[in-house]
Amino acid sequence: MTDTVMRRKRVLAASVGNFIDFFEFGLYGIFTTAIALNFFPVEGKASLLLTFAGFAVSFVFRPLGAVVFGHFGDRLGRRGALAVTIVGISVATFVIGVLPATGSIGIAAPVVLVIARVVQGFCTGGEFGGATTVMIEGAPDGRRAFYGSWQNATQLFATVASTGIGMILAVSMPTTALNDWGWRIPFLLTLPLGLVGLYLRLRLSEAEEFTRAAEHPERAPLGVVLRQHWRSVLKIIAMIVVGTSVTYLQAGFFPAYLVREAGVPQSLVYAGMLVGSLVGAIGILVCGRLADRIGRQKPFLVAGPIAQGALAIPVYLLAVRGDPVSVICGYLLLNLGLSINCGVISCAIAESFPARVRYTGISLGYTVAVSVFGGATPLILTGLVAASGTPMAIPVYVLAASVVSLLGALSYPETGWRNRRSAQRDSTVEAAM
Template sequence: MGTAAEAAMRRKTVVAASIGNFIDFFEFGLYGIFSAAIALNFFPGEGESSLLLTFAAFGVSFVLRPLGAVVFGHFGDRMGRRGTLAVTILGISVATFVIGALPTANTIGLAAPVLLVIARVVQGFCTGGEFGGATAFMVENAPEHKRALYGSWQMFTQFAATVIATAIGTILTATLSGAALNDWGWRLPFLLTLPLGLLGLYLRLKVDETQEFKQEAGNREPASAPIVVVLREHWRTVVKIVCFCIVGTTATYMISGFWPAFLVQRAGVSQSLVFTATLIGTLALVIAVPFWAMFSDRIGRRKPFLITSAIAIAVLAIPVYYLVLAGTTASVVTGYLLLNLALSVCLGSSATAMAEMFPTRVRYTGMSISYSVGISVFGGATPLILTAVVNGTGMQLGAAFYLIATAIVSLIGVLRYPETGGKSRTANTSTAKAEPQYG
């Protein structure tokens, strides 16, 4: 295969691998934006209790992620990345489509919220096997000197999906009446995910299995139980990655899940200003991520980027909170920008750094379980935790101190990381003696 053909195939691989992650975070953004409409259609009743049930249905998907990580990781490490990822993207896209197509509670009664929860459960289960497998697929297909750039597309697509979901929500809100939006308008972007998912399925089935996986499979028998190998030989790596994920996950869900209600209710910031600041901050992050990734491919992962990001978030947490609580346009936008840019520093290399910590034979399982546990425990629960911290302490800055605590935990985990940026792929191959150095 010629150089041009190889480059074209690698580009196709990046799109195929990252599109599932895009759909997942696209739905996440849509669910938050249209939560009021979803509550009205599936949990009719008093305002606060209706919204509480709506967010409970959203949060249930996080519980199933670790189980999906174990199941899909098992097949991904034993049978291959490509086929396993075809199943995950189909499950994610169909489940998201079903949410947009479901009849309302007024039509089919209790069956409506039950089916909504089932769709969220299926989506969470499939999502548990998406990030680890897709990242492994991209990194294993990447040129040696561009592994961070390829892996960064996982984070790039997450936040780009949030931006696009927000933009679509804004357009629909501006062009439709409230009645039309709550009746059928909110469904349109959910329905779009099925053709998008089918496109991703087609692309995933058209690309080849990674050479790294095929070489590993040719050298030795796959692990009969990858999760057992991960927990027995690489449990320290799992702990390090969970610790590392805590601050980024907390900052992400603080921005998207906690601040919108907190700043409006407690600081008197307008919804429109929160929306504007979110878009500006997230766009800045999206633009910055690939640049940090390119630098990471040149100078390494751990010291320049993973450590710097944790320190920057810890240092900026309190100043950022003073800025957003001030409530002016300039201060709120600046606060959002600073926190997003501090977070972006690690996102360019974090996915690849996780992948490089596991040997090929258990990489899918190792990445999936580490990431899913971190996201499930410290992601979906972040708005609830931060609300409890603020209410319990009586301090609006309580959430900032919690963010500092998560940054310290992540910094401890990152300081225990080896530098993986300079390692050749041969360091991750099949020899049993080489594996303990990653755990």
């Protein structure tokens, strides 16, 4: 087996867990009404509020999962930790799909649903950091950004898949059948997909970079990260703020807001998400490849927040106009802005930590940013619109998030492969003198 084939299998094995996680996230948002009817059959808005609470609870447990899986991933190996995370994510999602409704088993139904979401959130906390570590450590020199870009591109490919399946089911089934049992079908697909991912991950070999670091493992990786690399953690959180805010604006806030407040047809919202996410995923891969050629900081990490801030108001105005061209253009611009720094962010945060604590460092910074800013974005935006009395609070929030990420990017040192090679040559020269 050639090195190229082995590396592609590493990328596939690493990204499949992230795909399942965002696939379920998309399904939960698309089928919110069906989930509410099945598990929270109460009157009024309380049903949807309880359903969203069941979704949000997983974010609370992500940082805990980051600490636990990061500890074992840095001490004992990436392969074992990632095997557990993909099993937890896929089984929890499958359980949601087969779980009897409240009308059949009573209060046990919503309780089990929340438990499944907790398990999923806990395992997701260790998924991104471990998968990103595997991708970056197994990448050839000069292609780290491109390999890492698959992690973020996978998230948008998962959004495309969940949205596409949701649209197909919605147009091919009566609403009553869809809300009764049809919504469960895509949730069931995650188990066989997870088994394939588990098989691939169990066949992974540890990268040489980690093998060398594992000869002298840290007893407490979290302590090392907090003592020696806390600045890197803060920079990562700052750099991720705008990307995670825009991601959850698109998938968690816009679908309900545009339909209820702006009168945009549901099918048009999904069409915009489908086209925008597909173009965004491709854009992420393109930016990752370019970053390996021209460097990562100013061209992408800095340009990304600037683009997202500049596009915030145009994207909002296009989306709320409600006609097909405007809505799709709005989603296209939103995802193109997102793709600029998402193509390089995985590599950038991975190179912020040494191999001996990389899993923990990535997981901690990423999950804190996503849990605090990403998962809370729909709630924050709803509160801002209500408090300010103007929907323009939505793009203003994105603009503020882009300023935070810009400051984080400006403080990030360029770690491109040419810089590393130059540093290695300088070290060699100094050693010979």
